[in-house]
Amino acid sequence: MKVTLKIFRYNPETDKKPHYDRFVVEAEATDRILDLLESIKNYQDGTLSYRRSCAHGICGSDAMRINGVNRLACKALVKDVGNKVTVEPILGLPVEKDLIVDMEPFFDHYRSVMPYFVGGEENPKKEQMQSPEDRERFDDTTKCILCAACTTSCPSFWASGEYIGPSAMVNAHRFIFDSRDQAAAERLKILNDQYGVYRCHTIFNCTDACPREIQITKAIGELKKAIVTARLD
Amino acid sequence: MQTRKIPHPGWNLEYLMFLFTRLSGLAFFLLAIIGVMAALLMGARYQMDLGTLMRWTFFPNPNHVLDSDIPDVTFGWDNGFWQIMQFLIIFFGGTHGLNGLRVVLEDYVHRPFWQIVIKLLIFVLWIFMILVAVFVVLGS
Ligand code: SF4
Numbered sequence: 001m002k003v004t005l006k007i008f009r010y011n012p013e014t015d016k017k018p019h020y021d022r023f024v025v026e027a028e029a030t031d032r033i034l035d036l037l038e039s040i041k042n043y044q045d046g047t048l049s050y051r052r053s054c055a056h057g058i059c060g061s062d063a064m065r066i067n068g069v070n071r072l073a074c075k076a077l078v079k080d081v082g083n084k085v086t087v088e089p090i091l092g093l094p095v096e097k098d099l100i101v102d103m104e105p106f107f108d109h110y111r112s113v114m115p116y117f118v119g120g121e122e123n124p125k126k127e128q129m130q131s132p133e134d135r136e137r138f139d140d141t142t143k144c145i146l147c148a149a150c151t152t153s154c155p156s157f158w159a160s161g162e163y164i165g166p167s168a169m170v171n172a173h174r175f176i177f178d179s180r181d182q183a184a185a186e187r188l189k190i191l192n193d194q195y196g197v198y199r200c201h202t203i204f205n206c207t208d209a210c211p212r213e214i215q216i217t218k219a220i221g222e223l224k225k226a227i228v229t230a231r232l233d
Numbered sequence: 234m235q236t237r238k239i240p241h242p243g244w245n246l247e248y249l250m251f252l253f254t255r256l257s258g259l260a261f262f263l264l265a266i267i268g269v270m271a272a273l274l275m276g277a278r279y280q281m282d283l284g285t286l287m288r289w290t291f292f293p294n295p296n297h298v299l300d301s302d303i304p305d306v307t308f309g310w311d312n313g314f315w316q317i318m319q320f321l322i323i324f325f326g327g328t329h330g331l332n333g334l335r336v337v338l339e340d341y342v343h344r345p346f347w348q349i350v351i352k353l354l355i356f357v358l359w360i361f362m363i364l365v366a367v368f369v370v371l372g373s
Pocket residue numbers: 143144145146147148149150151166167170209210211212213214216
């Protein structure tokens with residue numbers, strides 16, 4: 001079948017403002033949108049720019065707006081999006097070129113929640129054990145691949161880039177609810193802020209957008225509860 | 234996972250208003266239920282139409298029942314208990330609503346200067362609303 005792609009283009013070195021280019025590509029229903037972008041880049045227009053790496057939904061580099069919805073280009077199939085496809089960069093982050101956005105503001109928020117394990121004493125004598133139930137408690141939020149589909153689908157983030165955003169909170173949740181971690185209180189203090197959990201108005205766009213199907217709004221709800229009750233359960 | 238206690242993450246306006254929004258939402262339901270139940274127990278079914286009953290439920294002011302078939306408004310309807318109820322309803326409803334406005338406006342107004350101006354305006358509006366409420370509740 002023939003698929004028509006309308007792609008957002010912007011080259012800051014030559015363009016005053018962005019425009020859209022149209023490409024027609026021969027494709028199978030089971031092809032991925034990433035395959036079509038590759039085909040355009042290889043055979044029609046080598047200047048088309050986008051990020052990709054694994055092409056298997058695990059590196060998180062190719063989140064983009066496909067027909068208005070944040071998705072990974074490597075997980076979106078032609079049969080799921082139709083034969084007229086609009087591809088645009090994710091919203092709320094500055095566009096660097098075509099479909100590539102500056103991810104630094106996103107990673108700044110990520111780094112601000114201490115997204116690493118904070119253990120107890122140094123060189124402990126015994127192994128720090130964790131029961132399967134305790135591991136299960138934060139299993140969902142371990143799945144994040146930092147693709148930014150959630151944060152850039154969130155109207156609160158569009159309204160203010162200062163909002164820490166769902167992805168950073170997912171990654172805070174991952175460690176806050178880890179029974180071996182010692183820095184839950186510190187992270188909750190960071191989130192107990194005007195631009196922390198309180199900017200989440202339970203819109204659920206993040207949950208819909210997540211390619212890993214993480215229950216993001218639920219995780220944020222658990223963080224809100226932990227802050228209000230000063231308990232982790 | 235066992236419940237673990239952690240040190241309180243600290244009090245701030247956002248924290249307090251987050252709690253207040255949830256509690257006042259519940260309180261509003263409770264107050265409305267008390268209003269409608271009490272009115273029905275005092276015979277509202279035979280003495281007022283649905284509109285009057287609703288006005289009483291959401292703002293139990295004796296002015297709202299003066300024109301209905303209630304024979305003696307001073308009896309049961311016009312007393313200190315209902316004055317407190319009126320005030321609580323205005324306080325919870327108004328504060329809940331104006332705080333909501335503050336939160337929504339923060340989504341649209343980003344310049345720190347205008348944020349302060351608008352927050353100040355909302356605060357003044359809130360004080361004004363409370364004063365009017367006291368005036369209406371005591372004056373009726
Ligand atoms: S939570 Fe989901 S949508 Fe958000 S960054 Fe992680 S994987 Fe992507």
